[in-house]
Amino acid sequence: MLIFVLITFSILTYYVVQKITEPPKELQNIPTVPFLKYFWAMISGKRQDEIQHILLETDSRKLGIVKIWNFINWVVYVSNVEYAKQIFLESADVLPKWSYKEGQPIKIYFGTGIALSNGEHWAKHRKIATTAFNKALYPEATGMCTLEFTKILDQCADTQTDIFKLIQLLTLQILGKLCLNSLEEKPVFLDTYRKIVKHVINPLFVLLPWLVSLPLKANVEHEMRVKEFDRFIYDIIKKRRIDLAEQKRAAIKIENRDLLAGMIEAAENEGYDIPDKEFRDDIIVFFLAAHDSSSSALCYSFYFLAKYPEIQRKARNEAIHVLGKDVVIPDSKQLKELKYITAIIKETLRLYPTLTVISPRIAAKKLKYGPYTLPKEQSLAVNL
Numbered sequence: 001m002l003i004f005v006l007i008t009f010s011i012l013t014y015y016v017v018q019k020i021t022e023p024p025k026e027l028q029n030i031p032t033v034p035f036l037k038y039f040w041a042m043i044s045g046k047r048q049d050e051i052q053h054i055l056l057e058t059d060s061r062k063l064g065i066v067k068i069w070n071f072i073n074w075v076v077y078v079s080n081v082e083y084a085k086q087i088f089l090e091s092a093d094v095l096p097k098w099s100y101k102e103g104q105p106i107k108i109y110f111g112t113g114i115a116l117s118n119g120e121h122w123a124k125h126r127k128i129a130t131t132a133f134n135k136a137l138y139p140e141a142t143g144m145c146t147l148e149f150t151k152i153l154d155q156c157a158d159t160q161t162d163i164f165k166l167i168q169l170l171t172l173q174i175l176g177k178l179c180l181n182s183l184e185e186k187p188v189f190l191d192t193y194r195k196i197v198k199h200v201i202n203p204l205f206v207l208l209p210w211l212v213s214l215p216l217k218a219n220v221e222h223e224m225r226v227k228e229f230d231r232f233i234y235d236i237i238k239k240r241r242i243d244l245a246e247q248k249r250a251a252i253k254i255e256n257r258d259l260l261a262g263m264i265e266a267a268e269n270e271g272y273d274i275p276d277k278e279f280r281d282d283i284i285v286f287f288l289a290a291h292d293s294s295s296s297a298l299c300y301s302f303y304f305l306a307k308y309p310e311i312q313r314k315a316r317n318e319a320i321h322v323l324g325k326d327v328v329i330p331d332s333k334q335l336k337e338l339k340y341i342t343a344i345i346k347e348t349l350r351l352y353p354t355l356t357v358i359s360p361r362i363a364a365k366k367l368k369y370g371p372y373t374l375p376k377e378q379s380l381a382v383n384l
């Protein structure tokens with residue numbers, strides 16, 4: 001009897017799993033990434049190049065398109081340049097960003113920040129962010145942090161140092177300066193922020209979001225960190241609003257503002273009434289979008305400079321030619337003259353893109369890429 005029940009249960013489970021994981025018929029001709037291999041690579045924290053290798057092996061015919069079952073749905077990854085171009089040119093109405101469900105840790109933490117939102121909300125925040133970026137991204141701000149950073153590097157000159165950790169510190173300092181005008185030797189929020197992000201992007205929570213509601217020590221600590229970090233951001237938002245109101249009253253014009261002050265000012269000028277929570281979400285998303293991307297790009301650039309001393313020599317000569325022998329902060333004009341150094345950064349990003357896959361989009365209608373037709377509501381992403 002028991003054997004009969006077990007066999008029936010196994011057959012039923014097999015049938016249900018088959019049914020759930022069966023790709024839509026339109027995707028049948030797209031190569032399938034082996035689920036277990038991919039899933040294991042994701043949860044065991046394999047490096048991006050190792051994950052990319054699995055995708056490359058799957059696409060042995062170099063079609064530039066594969067499909068992946070990610071436990072929730074099928075996602076099509078596109079690397080064919082022509083199809084990718086079509087995707088990037090598609091409007092946000094046709095290919096909106098895939099939304100994380102309510103209750104998922106990423107959604108709870110990052111809320112409606114620019115990189116995760118769509119439609120009117122995205123357009124409004126994108127507009128004020130673009131104005132604010134123009135005011136916040138001035139070379140002196142990043143230059144000051146870089147000078148601090150070179151001092152730290154000098155101190156480590158004779159010891160073996162984890163360069164990635166140092167660069168992460170640098171990028172967070174720069175972000176602190178650009179986003180919130182907070183520049184400290186070791187930003188107070190650095191550790192807290194790192195721990196929060198590690199918790200929310202854990203693939204296990206993406207797949208099994210109910211795990212975050214369990215009364216586990218890790219969850220309780222996470223909640224406390226989020227509260228501490230939020231208090232820190234909300235205090236700054238409050239202060240920026242007061243500063244702006246005072247400057248307005250005193251008719252003081254300020255050329256360069258940090259990103260947050262620039263967004264609050266731009267929102268006022270546009271007549272948008274944006275609550276503190278939405279500014280908080282945007283700032284937190286800026287930290288996410290800018291932090292590891294910039295750190296990895298810088299680290300890989302340093303790696304290549306160390307690997308190819310001749311290229312390092314040419315880069316150094318260019319820096320001395322444009323900036324002179326003294327340590328100075330380059331202005332915008334000088335930055336444009338650093339053509340060889342810019343080319344090194346671009347080539348590094350081409351070889352090791354720090355963001356390998358853009359966030360998935362959802363097809364609002366049936367779409368055609370070469371011989372492939374993707375059904376409405378299909379998830380897809382460009383694999384850079």
Ligand code: HEM
Pocket residue numbers: 114115116126285286289290291293294297349353354355357358359360
């Ligand atoms: C080497 C450094 C960087 C790389 C390679 C990079 C790459 C990218 C890519 C590929 C996207 C598109 C993602 C998608 O559409 O799914 C993106 C979006 C975004 N990035 Fe970056 N990024 C870098 C640095 C930064 C920095 C420094 C900031 C902010 C201070 C930033 C803020 C953003 C934001 C807000 C978005 C979302 C834009 C939107 O949805 O309209 N990124 N980034």
